[in-house]
Amino acid sequence: MSKLNSLAISDNGFIFKPSTGESFTTNEIGLMIINLLKEGKSADEIISVITEEFDIDAISAGRDLYEYLDFLKREKMLD
């Protein structure tokens, strides 16, 4: 999780990556996922937090979560 901890993240989803100078934006759920990852939560735990709070089934939430994790890996924010 060290890579995530090196990011500067604002409360409204603006992400600055100091190592490259790149900036990103994410939405509310994206921000929530990043925060849960920083807390060391597993994918299954994140899915259950999302399904508890939002109107979504576990399969769809899982599909979107893994896609989002792929984005983070592609941008080298996650190992």
Added chain:
Amino acid sequence: MNKRIYERPVLRKVVEGIPNKFGSLKRLRPISTIDNVEIDSLIEEYGSPVFVLSEKTIRDTYKNAYRAFSTRYPKVQFAWSYKTNYLDAVCRIFHQEGAWAEVVSGFEYEKAIDNNTPGNKIIFNGPDKSEEDLVKAINNKSIIHIDHFDELYMILGLTDQLKERPQVAIRVNMDTGIIPQWDRFGFNYENGEAWNAINRILSSKKMDFIGLHVHIGTYITISKPYAVAIEKLAALANKTYNRFQKSIGYIDVGGGFASQNTLQGAYMPATDTTPSFDDYAHAITTAMTAANFPNNETPTLILETGRALIDDAGWLAGTVLANKRLADGRRSMVIDAGVNLMFTSFWYDHEIYPVHESSYQSEPTTIYGPLCMNIDIVRKNIDFPMLNKGDHFVIKRVGAYTMTQWMQFITYRPNIVLIDQHEKVHLIRKQEDKEVFRRQELVPDYLQN
């Protein structure tokens, strides 16, 4: 406890670059009804995808076009271009509004007759008229727009066998400044071919030469070339009068008016650049009035507008089949309507909308049709909200050429419905099924078992 509305997580890189002069894209508002009929209910009842036509839009558009011309010129006649959309219900609406029929094949001619169009209100265009078609057209006193000398001589040959005198005009092609110049149809003005054809017709004394026809091109977004065309036709009419003392009954300026669909690669959206009916009418009627026709006569102005009269009235509603990521991470969406139904996707950036609000986020997306064919692309790149599998979409302005140029490739063609002026829905073309194709195919005996 009520759970909160879910939205997919998104991560977007902030890219610095030259700012777009139009600012950021505004959010795509969903369209959930057509003439107050719920799109969801249309899909539920008639399947997905489904073409939807609005009778109200057809009539309003026609009235608007007719008003633009008839308030500027005393004798105006529209002829409905069958090839643009030859569904019987559509043709009959135009005929009820007062349009004649403009057909380009024996098949379309038969349709016009079946739609109760009087023979003398059918204009027969096109390069392919068989002898059988011509006999029918001559006997019905239909107006034949001669395309080439072989056709002219075929008609001459028929006059000896038939009682009726053929009612003919010639199609003239010319340089009006439009590129590419359409010179494959009709007789050329500049090289004298058109004048030769008129001489041949009138010196035969066996046909009634009643008009001149020009069709300068398609999707013409400037109105000036029409004025150039009219000037040249007026010169031809004067030459004809001077030599044969014969006046021209009408000038047919064809069609070619652009609709509000944006062509691919266009800098500005067509809604901002397409001339209005009033713009076209102003250019054309000013030229008609300014041209000196023989004897100061006023020939009837005939218009064969197709695309601009019907495009807005057609919609295509359907369903999202899948979302995918492409190799470079871009998003793509597969929908159940492709180039098989919208041949027009090859040149237009069709406007596509979600039927319901599903997400406030949008993402650059490639929209593919359902065909197993790499070129089945509905939109190459559109900033589109993140719809899920099973969500409905609707495509705007698909009334012209889709329902005539569609392909039966690997699947059946869908239902077409018409919403009448009282917002009642009528099925006007049934979806195909395997029986439709069984009826057409024959299996030789030795392959039966």
